[in-house]
Amino acid sequence: MSNILIDGGKPLIGTVTVSGAKNSALKIIAAALFSNENVVLDNVPQIGNITNDLEIVTALGGSFEWISKNKLKIDPSGIHTSEIPIDLGSKYRTAALYAASLVYRFGKATLPIPGGCKIGLRPMNRWVETWQTLGIDVANDDNYFYLEARNIKPGTVNFKVNTHMGTDNAILFSMFIPGETIILNAAEEPEVDDLINFVNSMGADVTRIEPRKIRIVGKNTFYGTSFSVMEDRNEVVTFAVAALVTNGNLVIKGVDRKNLLAFTNVLTKIGAKFEISEDELRIWRAGEKLSPTDVMTAPYPGFMTDWQPLVTLLLTQCIGTSTVYDSVYWDRFGYTKELNRMGCDIDVLKPSELGKDLIISEDTYDLVTQGEPAVVARINNAPSKLKGVKLLIPDLRAGATLVLAALAADGKSELVGFDNVTRGYEDFAEKLKGLGAVLSVD
Numbered sequence: 001m002s003n004i005l006i007d008g009g010k011p012l013i014g015t016v017t018v019s020g021a022k023n024s025a026l027k028i029i030a031a032a033l034f035s036n037e038n039v040v041l042d043n044v045p046q047i048g049n050i051t052n053d054l055e056i057v058t059a060l061g062g063s064f065e066w067i068s069k070n071k072l073k074i075d076p077s078g079i080h081t082s083e084i085p086i087d088l089g090s091k092y093r094t095a096a097l098y099a100a101s102l103v104y105r106f107g108k109a110t111l112p113i114p115g116g117c118k119i120g121l122r123p124m125n126r127w128v129e130t131w132q133t134l135g136i137d138v139a140n141d142d143n144y145f146y147l148e149a150r151n152i153k154p155g156t157v158n159f160k161v162n163t164h165m166g167t168d169n170a171i172l173f174s175m176f177i178p179g180e181t182i183i184l185n186a187a188e189e190p191e192v193d194d195l196i197n198f199v200n201s202m203g204a205d206v207t208r209i210e211p212r213k214i215r216i217v218g219k220n221t222f223y224g225t226s227f228s229v230m231e232d233r234n235e236v237v238t239f240a241v242a243a244l245v246t247n248g249n250l251v252i253k254g255v256d257r258k259n260l261l262a263f264t265n266v267l268t269k270i271g272a273k274f275e276i277s278e279d280e281l282r283i284w285r286a287g288e289k290l291s292p293t294d295v296m297t298a299p300y301p302g303f304m305t306d307w308q309p310l311v312t313l314l315l316t317q318c319i320g321t322s323t324v325y326d327s328v329y330w331d332r333f334g335y336t337k338e339l340n341r342m343g344c345d346i347d348v349l350k351p352s353e354l355g356k357d358l359i360i361s362e363d364t365y366d367l368v369t370q371g372e373p374a375v376v377a378r379i380n381n382a383p384s385k386l387k388g389v390k391l392l393i394p395d396l397r398a399g400a401t402l403v404l405a406a407l408a409a410d411g412k413s414e415l416v417g418f419d420n421v422t423r424g425y426e427d428f429a430e431k432l433k434g435l436g437a438v439l440s441v442d
Helices: 022-032 048-060 093-106 125-133 164-174 190-201 233-245 261-270 305-315 336-341 396-408 428-434
Strands: 003-007 013-017 039-042 063-068 071-075 108-112 137-140 144-148 156-158 180-184 205-210 213-217 225-228 249-253 273-277 280-284 294-297 320-326 346-349 376-382 390-392 412-416 438-441
Touching: 003 396, 013 428, 022 039, 022 048, 022 071, 022 093, 022 164, 022 190, 048 063, 048 093, 093 108, 093 144, 093 164, 125 137, 125 156, 125 164, 164 180, 164 190, 164 213, 190 205, 190 225, 233 249, 233 261, 233 280, 233 305, 233 396, 261 273, 261 305, 294 305, 305 320, 305 336, 305 376, 305 396, 336 346, 336 390, 336 396, 396 412, 396 428, 428 438
Parallel strands: 013 249, 039 225, 156 180, 294 320, 390 412
Antiparallel strands: 003 412, 003 438, 039 071, 063 071, 108 144, 137 144, 180 213, 205 213, 249 280, 273 280, 320 376, 346 376
16 A cells, blocks of 8 residues: 655646546446457556556456557457456456446356445446346346346336446447347436447447437447547546645646536636636636535536545635535545544534435435435535645545645645555646645655
């Protein structure tokens, strides 16, 4: 486990270019295994999650080569097994996406029950329902799902609630089943559209015919292709928050403004100074007072749940009381204990304690047995004076947030578990150093 040592209180100044989107590249690598020809992917971030998934490609019999820093060639022609190794497939949730190409190739797949960041329940029920709708037999034990395509058929997949990876799964399993499959209440996230564009470049027939309706016409053969992964909107938001909390001045390159509207709306509400031109965001602060606001996370085009820890930190630097309501995950505020140790005053409350109705998208959450969840963070007595302390990084997005808090704090901080951040952010420490951050990684 790696640690990062940060000497805070220095403004971040300069220009930074964001990397390719982790949440897009991972699913595209899995989808590449539908072909028996070379697939060349550009703008792929070299991060821990990608390294793990490429180990899955190798374990299945495929091969890969980094042509350059972010250009990856995948050769799936040697794939010879339908079983994903448990030591690799149980690490991260995206490993489950490899099952689709294995069922396409072998008519069956053995899939380890996947893991990932420990936030909320993140159940597999939506995946299982999709498989069964498409005629795939599903069995499981404590460690594996066993899929077999005995009577596959097209169908209508109707999600009760928004599910990003559930939509990815439905697309990948539908694209080789003869006939027309419809996905209703499909996720609108731009990373889903990046997957659609990629599989269509391989020969698939996938169309978003309405914002939340996708049509797939099954095909038999998929080809090699070249494709460039979209930029990481999470990284854009991370550096934008870094500029504001450190009283910095940044130009962030690799920006698609239409994917950031929910975030820029919040920036406008708090009075932050920023400009967007073409693919660049300039954002700066020189001690100006920022106004409080209330934020609620929601599926795209709403405010992304991955931005929730970042905006919570940002609101601790505004004047007055703010709230952040996470309607997507019910257990994602654990990091606030660490922020409070740094000098923040954040309460995590039940919605009813603030006179609000409970909104939760987790369809397996049992309100009767589990009780009303605390899904609202109230930021009190802001702005908070941050101080350097020793911190424990719990997961990817919370980890990036604590790094930014340490950069904004007076004094030195030690953060344990920095590898939780590097699995999702490419060259994060190096980029921060290039902007003037004083830090070291051991």
